[in-house]
Amino acid sequence: MSLAASRHSLELVPGAIDLSLVRALLEGPRAVHLSPGWQARTEASAAVIRRKLDAGETMYGINTGFGLLARTRIPAANLLELQQSIVRSHAAGTGELLPSSVVRLVIALKAASLARGYSGVRPAVVGSLIDLLNADILPCIPSQGSVGASGDLAPLAHLSLALLGEGEVQFGGRRVEAGTALAEARIEPLQLGPKEGLALLNGTQVSTALALAGLLQAEDLLAASIVIGSMSLEAAMGSHTPFDDAIHLVRGHAGQRDVASAFRRILAGSEIVVSHATCERVQDPYSLRCQPQVLGACLTQLRHAAADLMIEANAVSDNPLVFAEDDRVLSGGNFHAEPVALASDALALAIAEMGAISERRVALLINSSLSGLPPFLVCDSGINSGFMIAQVTAAALASENKSYAHPASVDSLPTSADQEDHVSMATFAARRLGKMAENTLGVLAIEWLAAAQGLDLRRPLRSSAAIEEARALLRGKVGFWDRDRQLAPDIESARILLAGDLRALTPRGMVCGFSGESAG
Numbered sequence: 001m002s003l004a005a006s007r008h009s010l011e012l013v014p015g016a017i018d019l020s021l022v023r024a025l026l027e028g029p030r031a032v033h034l035s036p037g038w039q040a041r042t043e044a045s046a047a048v049i050r051r052k053l054d055a056g057e058t059m060y061g062i063n064t065g066f067g068l069l070a071r072t073r074i075p076a077a078n079l080l081e082l083q084q085s086i087v088r089s090h091a092a093g094t095g096e097l098l099p100s101s102v103v104r105l106v107i108a109l110k111a112a113s114l115a116r117g118y119s120g121v122r123p124a125v126v127g128s129l130i131d132l133l134n135a136d137i138l139p140c141i142p143s144q145g146s147v148g149a150s151g152d153l154a155p156l157a158h159l160s161l162a163l164l165g166e167g168e169v170q171f172g173g174r175r176v177e178a179g180t181a182l183a184e185a186r187i188e189p190l191q192l193g194p195k196e197g198l199a200l201l202n203g204t205q206v207s208t209a210l211a212l213a214g215l216l217q218a219e220d221l222l223a224a225s226i227v228i229g230s231m232s233l234e235a236a237m238g239s240h241t242p243f244d245d246a247i248h249l250v251r252g253h254a255g256q257r258d259v260a261s262a263f264r265r266i267l268a269g270s271e272i273v274v275s276h277a278t279c280e281r282v283q284d285p286y287s288l289r290c291q292p293q294v295l296g297a298c299l300t301q302l303r304h305a306a307a308d309l310m311i312e313a314n315a316v317s318d319n320p321l322v323f324a325e326d327d328r329v330l331s332g333g334n335f336h337a338e339p340v341a342l343a344s345d346a347l348a349l350a351i352a353e354m355g356a357i358s359e360r361r362v363a364l365l366i367n368s369s370l371s372g373l374p375p376f377l378v379c380d381s382g383i384n385s386g387f388m389i390a391q392v393t394a395a396a397l398a399s400e401n402k403s404y405a406h407p408a409s410v411d412s413l414p415t416s417a418d419q420e421d422h423v424s425m426a427t428f429a430a431r432r433l434g435k436m437a438e439n440t441l442g443v444l445a446i447e448w449l450a451a452a453q454g455l456d457l458r459r460p461l462r463s464s465a466a467i468e469e470a471r472a473l474l475r476g477k478v479g480f481w482d483r484d485r486q487l488a489p490d491i492e493s494a495r496i497l498l499a500g501d502l503r504a505l506t507p508r509g510m511v512c513g514f515s516g517e518s519a520g
Contacts, residue, residue, distance in 0.1 A: 009033045012108060014115040015314045019306065022212050022313065025108055026101045029136045032108060034115050034126070041117025042126055045322040049120040049195050052329060053079070060320055060331050061086075061198040062120075083197030087164060090157035090201055093142030098155070098206070099434075100170060103138045105209040106159060113203060113316055120195040120322040120329070128163050128190045135185040140168040140175065141206070147415060148337035148426030151318065152206035155427070160200040165189030195322075202318035204337040207426040211309050211344045214433025218302055218351050221440050222295060224498055225354050226259065227470050228448045229291050230266045232361040234463040235454025236371045237276045238288040240267055248292060255303065256296025263292060270464040285370065287360035294357050298350035305343040312340055337426030341409035344429035348436055352398075352405040355440035358447045359398040362391045365450045377453045377481065384484045387450050390491070394446045397439040404436045445494035448474055449481075456480050473497060 009031040010024060024030055052059060053076070063079060065072035066086060074082050098106075111129035114121050132139075139162035145154035161167030162178040171181035182189055192200075232238075243264050248257040267273070283289060320331040366387050368375045378386030408429035412422050452471045455463060462468055477493040 011035055012112045012115075014038055014112045017109070017112055017310070017313050019212075019216075019310065022105060023216055025105045026213055026216065028101070029104070031134050032130060034111070034130065038115035038117070038126065039123045041324075042115060042119075042121060042123045044324040045117045045120045046122045046193070046195075048322050048324050048327060048329065051327075053194060057329075059195075059329050062195045062320075062329075066198070079194050080192065083192040083194065084164065086197040086201060087157050087160045087192070088166070090153050091161050091167065093145035093154040093158055095142050095144030098141045098143050098210075099213075100138050102206075102209050102213055103141055103159070103170075104133065104136075105212065106141070106155075106205045107133045107138075109205040109209060109313055110156070110159070110200070110203060112314070113205065113318070114199060116316050118316045118321045118323065119199040119318050120320075121199045122193060122196070125163075125190065125192075125196050125200070128187070131185075131187045132162060135181075135187060136171070137162065137178075137181045137185060137187075138170040139178070140170065143431055144428075146206060146427035147413065147420075147423040148204070148207050148341060148429070149335065149415065149420050149423035151202035151204060151335035152337075152427055153201050155206040156201045156203060160197065163190040163200070164192070199318045202335045204312055204315070204317045204335065204340055204426065207337045207340045207344075207424075207430045208309060208312045210427065210430035211305070211340050211347065211433065212313065214344065214347050214351075214430060214437060215302065215305055215309060217434065217437035218298075218347055218354075220499075221351065221354050221437060221444065222298060222302065224441075224444050224448075225295055225298075225358060226262050226291075227266060227466070228358070228444055228451060229288075229295070229361065230263055231451035231455065231463070231467050231470060232365060232447060233284075233288050233291075234267070234270060234272050234467055235365060235373065235451045235458065236284070236288060236361075237272060237279070237281075237458075238284045239281070240264075240270075240273050242284070242289045243267070243292060248296075253296055253300065255298075255300035256292050259296040259299055260292035266466045267464050268466075270467070271462045272458060275461050285360075285364055287357050287364055291357070294353060298353055301346045301350040305347050308339050308343045312337075312343075337424040338409065341424040341426035341429045344426060344433060345407040345409050347433055348405045348407075348429070351433065351436045351440050352401040355398045355401050355436075355443040358440070358443045359391070359394040362387070362394045362443075362447050362450050365447075365454050366391055371454065373454050373457050377450055377457065378484070379482070386481065386484070387446075387453065387487075390446050390450065390487055393491070394443045397442045401436050401439050404432050404439075408432070441495055441498055442491065445491050445498050448494050448498065449478065449487075449490055452478075453481050 013035040115126045139159045141155045141158045146152040165179035169178045169181045243260045248260045317334045364370045366376045375381040376386030376388045378384040408425040478490045
C-alpha cells in the first residue's frame with residue numbers, strides 16, 4: 001500500500017476515535033491501521049450468523065427481504081446474491097459528489113464501526129475498507145439520496161460498490177472504474193457473505209462525517225470571529241469593559257466566560273483603548289458589546305454537538321446487531337440518525353449567528369454616525385463608494401444562511417411503503433453545513449477588510465500586538481482602500497487567508513478545543 005509505505009500510520013481504535021483523528025483524516029490522505037483485537041471480535045459475530053443460518057432461524061435482512069419485504073423468506077441458495085443485490089439496487093444517489101476528505105472519513109468510520117464486532121461481518125470486510133483507505137481509492141459517492149433513517153443507504157451503497165469492484169472511484173488523480181483501481185492497487189474485489197451487504201449499507205457514517213466536517217469548520221469560524229470581532233471593536237473605538245470577567249462570572253455560562261477571556265487576551269496592550277478612556281460614550285451597540293454572549297452561546301452549541309457527534313462516530317449503527325457473548329441477533333433502530341440531525345441543526349444555528357453578528361459589525365463600521373470613521377470607510381465618499389456594496393454582499397450571505405438554518409430534523413417524509421415512517425433528514429442537515437460555513441467565511445472576510453481599513457484610518461494609534469498581527473497578515477495580500485477599485489479580488493484574498501492563517505493568531509488553548517473547561 002503506497003500510503004502505508006510512505007507515512008506514519010494512524011491507529012483507529014474502534015469505539016475510541018477522537019477529534020484529532022477526525023481532523024487528520026479530513027486534512028488529507030493518511031495510512032491507517034486498526035488496533036489489535038478486532039479480527040477476533042468480528043469473527044465471533046460472523047460465526048453467530050453462520051450457526052443460526054445452519055439452524056434455520058429467520059433473521060431480518062440475512063435470509064429475508066428488506067424493508068416491507070421483511071416477511072419474504074430467501075432460499076439458502078440465494079443468500080449471497082441477496083447481499084450483492086442490495087448494494088446494487090440501493091446505489092441510487094444523485095447530485096454532486098461528496099468531497100474526498102469526507103469520503104475518507106466515511107470509510108474510516110464504517111471500518112471502525114464494523115470492527116467493534118456487533119455487525120456479523122467477516123474480518124475480510126473490514127480489511128477491504130482499510131485497504132481502500134490505504135490505497136487512497138475513494139468511491140464516487142453522490143451527495144443526495146439519503147433521508148438519514150435506515151442508515152445512509154444510497155451513499156453507503158455507492159461506497160460499497162467499490163469493494164465489489166463496481167462503480168467509479170477517484171484514484172491517482174483520476175476518475176476510473178473501481179475494478180481498474182482495485183487491480184492497479186492489487187486489491188481483490190470482495191465477495192459478500194450473509195448480512196454483509198446490509199451491514200455496509202446500514203449506518204450513519206455519511207451524515208456523521210459530514211456533520212464532523214461542519215463542526216471543525218465551525219470551530220475555525222469561531223476562532224476567526226473572535227479575532228476579527230476584536231479588530232472591529234478597536235476600529236470603532238469600542239469599550240473593553242463588557243469583556244470583564246466579573247460580568248460573565250455572575251451569569252455562569254462557561255462558553256460565554258471562555259470567549260470573554262479570549263477577547264481580553266487578544267485586546268491586551270491596545271493603545272487605541274487608552275486614547276478614548278475619557279470619551280462620553282457609555283455603551284456600544286450589541287454587535288460589539290454582546291460578542292461574548294453571542295459567540296459564547298455558539299461555543300456552547302459547538303461543544304454539545306461535538307459530544308454527540310463523537311459518540312455517533314464511535315457507534316454501532318447498523319441492523320440487526322449480533323451479540324456473540326449472548327448468541328443473540330437483535331433487530332432495532334440504531335441506524336436512525338436523529339442525534340446527528342439535531343446536532344447538525346444546532347451547528348447550523350451557530351454558524352448562521354456568527355455570520356449574522358459579523359454582518360452587523362460591517363454595517364456599524366461603514367456608518368459614520370456609529371463608528372466615527374469616514375462614511376463607507378473611504379475618503380472622498382461620494383466620488384468613492386468604498387465598502388457600501390461589500391456590506392450588501394455580507395447581508396446577502398447572512399440572509400442566505402437564515403434560510404439554510406431552518407431545522408432539517410423537524411421534517412420527515414415516510415419511505416419504503418411506510419415501513420420507514422419517520423426519518424431524520426440528517427444527511428441534508430449535515431451536508432448544508434459546508435455551504436453555510438462558506439457563507440459565514442465570506443461575511444467574516446468582508447468584516448476583516450472593513451476592520452483593517454478602520455484601523456488604518458485610526459493611525460497613528462495602534463491596537464494590541466495580536467490585532468496588529470492580524471491586520472498585517474491581511475495587508476500582506478490586500479492594500480489600503482484609498483480609492484474605489486474592484487473589491488471581489490480583495491474579498492477572495494481575505495477568504496483564502498481566513499481558511500488557513502488567522503486561526504494561528506488566537507491565543508493558545510483558548511476556546512475551541514471542546515474541553516468544556518471554563519477560563520479562570
